[in-house]
Amino acid sequence: MMHIKGRGGRVPAEDAPGCIQRALAGRSGVPEQIAHEAAVADNVVVYVGEALARYGFPAGHPLGVDRQAAFWAEAERMGLHRKVRVREPRMASHEELARFHTPQHVSWVALRSHTGEGYLDYGDTPAFPGVFEAGATVAGTALEGLDCIMAGEASKTFQPIGGLHHARRSGAAGFCVFNDLGVVIETLRAKYGVQRIAYVDIDVHHGDGVFYAYESDPGLILVDIHESGHFLYPGTGHAHESGKGAARGNKLNLPLDPGAGDREFFAAWERALAHLRRHDPQFVILQCGADSLAGDPLADLRLTPEAHARAAHDAARLANEVAGGRMMVFGGGGYDLRNLAAAWTRVLAETIDAR
Numbered sequence: 001m002m003h004i005k006g007r008g009g010r011v012p013a014e015d016a017p018g019c020i021q022r023a024l025a026g027r028s029g030v031p032e033q034i035a036h037e038a039a040v041a042d043n044v045v046v047y048v049g050e051a052l053a054r055y056g057f058p059a060g061h062p063l064g065v066d067r068q069a070a071f072w073a074e075a076e077r078m079g080l081h082r083k084v085r086v087r088e089p090r091m092a093s094h095e096e097l098a099r100f101h102t103p104q105h106v107s108w109v110a111l112r113s114h115t116g117e118g119y120l121d122y123g124d125t126p127a128f129p130g131v132f133e134a135g136a137t138v139a140g141t142a143l144e145g146l147d148c149i150m151a152g153e154a155s156k157t158f159q160p161i162g163g164l165h166h167a168r169r170s171g172a173a174g175f176c177v178f179n180d181l182g183v184v185i186e187t188l189r190a191k192y193g194v195q196r197i198a199y200v201d202i203d204v205h206h207g208d209g210v211f212y213a214y215e216s217d218p219g220l221i222l223v224d225i226h227e228s229g230h231f232l233y234p235g236t237g238h239a240h241e242s243g244k245g246a247a248r249g250n251k252l253n254l255p256l257d258p259g260a261g262d263r264e265f266f267a268a269w270e271r272a273l274a275h276l277r278r279h280d281p282q283f284v285i286l287q288c289g290a291d292s293l294a295g296d297p298l299a300d301l302r303l304t305p306e307a308h309a310r311a312a313h314d315a316a317r318l319a320n321e322v323a324g325g326r327m328m329v330f331g332g333g334g335y336d337l338r339n340l341a342a343a344w345t346r347v348l349a350e351t352i353d354a355r
Contacts, residue, residue, distance in 0.1 A: 198281035
């Protein structure tokens with residue numbers, strides 16, 4: 001029986017009916033005109049395309065292949081596609097993935113991708129033919145966005161299908177095959193020499209794959225606002241977890257109780273923003289999972305898109321003030337199509353309008 005991350009840890013997939021309303025099924029989410037360089041309102045690049053849309057699991061799984069299309073249809077309806085440059089995804093190499101992951105994990109996913117059978121973890125993340133290519137495309141597209149920013153071709157990027165924050169160095173977890181965020185962080189250090197990196201996570205689930213990988217790293221400044229691990233997968237991210245050794249105090253976990261809404265989020269966000277400002281980051285990464293909105297089938301927070309808009313606005317301003325404007329934004333989780341479309345387009349609009 002397949003299990004899915006949800007209330008109290010994992011719940012049977014068949015107990016979450018209606019969690020994905022595939023109103024846009026069959027659409028790849030690819031814009032009609034991929035390259036549109038003229039009349040750009042701001043220096044923001046968005047990554048969408050067929051290869052990225054393929055990151056999704058077999059029928060019945062809450063993370064389907066229709067999420068990009070839902071977001072992009074709403075972005076087009078709002079006219080946001082005319083204010084950004086759109087670029088296509090690319091696939092990461094084995095060597096690029098191994099910047100964060102163990103070679104054994106990379107090889108294991110490649111093997112399972114060939115057979116298309118079984119699970120990549122304990123029952124949340126099923127293998128399917130092509131799962132390696134799909135996961136590697138999420139990571140490779142993130143690296144493409146990073147290179148774009150570091151080359152001065154854009155100040156900010158938005159990648160809706162990305163932010164796979166549960167994958168560990170040595171394994172997949174919680175719908176996350178490869179940890180694109182970790183690959184970006186390692187590349188920032190090794191390729192570009194950027195040491196002080198702010199990682200901001202407002203997904204309803206704690207970003208354990210990032211937190212524990214960098215728990216002792218004083219250069220990774222982390223804030224994570226999520227539903228309490230006492231009630232929700234992965235059961236981590238408690239307030240007392242603030243880093244280890246030289247990194248003690250530069251990690252800020254802010255768990256919210258089930259039922260918390262915008263008021264509680266904004267109070268936590270003020271603490272998060274103050275924490276980020278104290279550490280003067282050189283680069284900002286925002287994971288803006290939409291599963292914290294009211295009505296998500298896998299969690300119990302009650303946020304509105306205003307929370308995501310506020311976080312994106314403030315994170316972008318912070319990036320402009322202290323990091324030369326450099327910020328990457330990833331869509332993260334979200335299992336109600338209307339919610340993710342509403343939240344991600346608000347995030348994109350705020351990222352575009354940041355001054």
